[in-house]
Amino acid sequence: MSFPAYRGDVSARTECDAAVVAPGPGLEALLRWVRPTFAYAGNARPTLEIGYFANVIPVAPGLGVAISTDGVGTKLLVAQAAARFDTVGIDCVAMNVNDVLCVGARPVALVDYVALEEPTPALLDALGRGLARGCELAGVSCPGGELAQVREMLRGARPGSAVDLVGTAIGTVALDRVIAGQDVRGGDVLIGLESAGLHSNGYTLARRVLLEQGGLALDDHVPELGCTLADELLRPTTIYVRPVLPLLEAGLPIRALAHLTGDGLFNLVRTVRAVGFDVERWPEVPPIFGLVQRLGRIADEEMYGTFNMGVGFALVVAREGVDRVSAMLADAGLRVHLLGHAVDDAERTIRFRPRRLIGRGGHFTRA
Structure with a gap:
């Protein structure tokens, strides 16, 4: 079974067409291995090249799943220094669902990856509170995730406070309604x-x-x-x-x-x-x-x-x-x-x- 491409098929466009800035040599060293994986997916080949806000994977005739991953970045160092973690979960949700929205998809779920030095109840409670609030604001669920205690790998703003927080969001979109700027015209x-x-x-x-x-x-x-x-x-x-x-x-x-x-x-x-x-x-x-x-x-x-x-x-x-x-x-x-x-x-x-x-x-x- 083959899945139809969405309107304005862009499968032939180049990497730089979707990128804000051309990838540097470090990123290019990774992408040279990642790009060929598109061909391994058969009928589920991603519809966009790497570089857009999210990508869309055909999963059934006429239906795609949008997917994006992002983290909170060094804002977490501020949270660590201030010992306040109750809002960074909202950031994690926002950075991902906003990107999924950019391809015209309805975000439906987000999974999280939490890496930390010490899994204290107070820290995890604050992170969970923020994630839950973010999911409420976005209208999505958090059906699972990963908690990794990797104290040898992380150093934070305070001893024992180090944490990294990353999410991956998915959404649904009809393949003929994907929005990636393919129809933008002068005067819009x-x-x-x-x-x-x-x-x-x-x-x-x-x-x-x-x-x-x-x-x-x-x-x-x-x-x-x-x-x-x-x-x-x-x-x-x-x-x-x-x-x-x-x-x-x-x-x-x-x-x-x-x-x-x-x-x-x-x-x-x-x-x-x-x-x-x-x-x-x-x-x-x-x-x-x-x-x-x-x-x-x-x-x-x-x-x-x-x-x-x-x-x-x-x-x-x-x-x-x-x-x-x-x-x-x-x-x-x-x-x-x-x-x-x-x-x-x-x-x-x-x-x-x-x-x-x-x-x-x-x-x-x-x-």
């Missing part, structure tokens, strides 16, 4: 949804700037943030599943979905079809980004290529669907921002007018 409208702050990316840079260069402590109350530094840095990643799923179920003309994580705005140009974006406006940037930029003396070029800068999720929508998409998102309680539009561009250029930046190949320069 870019809609942005606000982030809650740093989310779960850029923490290596943020920690160095705030804690080392800036000399701040996690329990310091920072007036421009209106809270302690720990409260801000441990603010959980927003989960966008519940407000976005009804748009997909309504069959609205959504051409692409993007989760803005590491690589900042360059996540927009992962689309299968080569397009650029003309970003004409941007919402007010949350104070945490201004603080990092000021204390670290970081140029706009690096900030907008590293952090989400206040927009955590984006949709590319055909013009005829913009009013209804915006209204449904607003009804769901979200602030909706019309940021600009797609441009037919083989070089995938991002023109970011609010800061007069031009982005290509994963790097911004001044216009």
